[in-house]
Amino acid sequence: MNPLALTARYTRFEMKRVARNPRFLIFSMFLPVVMFAAYTSTDATDALGDITVGPYIMVSMASFGAMMSVVSTGGRIALERSGGWSRQLRLTALTNGQYLTSKIIGGFTLALPALVAVFVEAYATGRAKLSFGTYLEAGFWVLVGMVPLATFGILLGYLVRADNAGQLIGGMTSLLALAGGVWVPVEQFPGWLADIVKALPMYWSGAAGRDVIAGSWIGWRGLLVLAVWTLVLGRLAARSYARDQLRA
């Protein structure tokens, strides 16, 4: 069977299934939109870092929503492993590689509605009036910053058991969001803590988006952090994946 057609077919199924899940809608769409409105209600035009509060929080909330989508892929993998669905799929023409590809494409595609919703909200409420191209570029870089987190999601999916997966992934995403300066801007962290945060991948997703708005780009340091995390997490994910294949 045509591998592209198979992957496309399974991706469509995966996305349909996720998009109907109320938890996905709440955490990845509703929450970022509400939090943006709450955080920017008074001081949207104050300066924060190189830009104003409005665009700053907009990027933070967009990357939070995107993160919820790409990391929650892991929860679904864990669920499908323990429920025997993965075994069932291994008896079809769909290969493991196509399965994972579908998961990754699905995770990133479902990150888009969160970005779009927050961007539209920011524009419509007048808290971040940017050009269309700037929104597009900021969105792109937020997604680039998600690559190590998507890898992290897959690692969790093959590492944890389904009954723990929900709680673990919920806790992990909150921690990542905190460490990435989503809840509290990194500019307000003490210097030593800010240095730690800047060695973590989550920070760079938001930073990459904000740099675009400030008229610059993420820079080599940020790209290096993202690349190293992707490689390390990717190796770990590959290892737990291989172990899972043997056990099944």
Next chain:
Amino acid sequence: MRRQRPSWQPLDVTGRSRTTGPEAARTDAFPAAPSATAPLRRGPADGDPARGAAPVALAGVRRSYGAVNAVDGVSLTVPAGQVVALLGPNGAGKSTTIDMLLGLTTQDAGTVSLFGLSPRRACAEGLVAAMLQNGGLLPFVTVETLLDTLRGLYPHPLTTAEAMRRAGVSDLAGLRTEKLSGGQRQRVRFATALLPDPQLLVLDEPTAAMDVSARQAFWAETRDWAAEGRTVLFATHYLAEADDFADRIVLLRAGRVVADGTTTEVKALVGGRVIRATLPRVDDHLLAALGRLPGVSRAARRGDTIELRCADSDAALRALLAEAPAVRDLEITGAGLEDAFMVLTADSATPPAQLAGSAVQIRAPHFGEMAP
């Protein structure tokens, strides 16, 4: 009184299958002309050398988990059109054998081929489908969505409606899988197994969680399905199912094949019949004497009832009437599969091979045993 062979050779009996040789297998598996009940089945692509190869060929397959040899050298060839029961107690290696057969677990040694292909390839071609134990159903989707999705992942599937009809789950189409009862889930799993329109169906404990009528309906449908010349391999610990449904029984114990033959042959392995009779006031001494009668391999008692397992029930009966004239309510039955099962799968201290012949030591832990 135990007769042993130096080493156990499993009977390799083909059973009452409709097909035996590769020629017959080919005709059966790939009918020349389509008919209303058996539309032309697509096997491996035309011109493929795998055409006509045995649906299942395991050779010297082994798998250990740590120090435990779950499967310890299983060889098994199943010709097309045969219905084979893989029978054995828990831990005998049935599920591990099935997992290796399907390519879900890699074997430590030996080879697995399905229709001459690797398991992975045979599955991808839709030649093989399985009903696995537990799981396999994605939660939070309807039965119909689940089947539609799987359907898109096979090269020549049945329609979803046809698979649901055959598995008797048409009325469940709109239900979400996590809301199904145990028996319903099992029938939906059956539908997922029929969906690719396979030539080989592998069923791991298929009727667990089904009630009696569902079980009967399930086997009726599977029988119809197999009657179209297709192959079924099923693991079960329901002895009656193996007895009723299989052409051939492969008995596993501690990861090895301990018997392989037709149902009749496997029963014959126990050698003979059981005499039951009422005989009040049997003391240990008399019971031991009964156990030594000619033709009797083991004597046991339950209340006033005695039970003699016999290799030669004619000789045993004559001797019994002479030894204990008070005996009444005599009843002679053929040994059931249950007995064969008990003998051949008893704890590993018992050598596997006590076959036909006059002295069969039966170790059946379920009946009050008398040590002679």
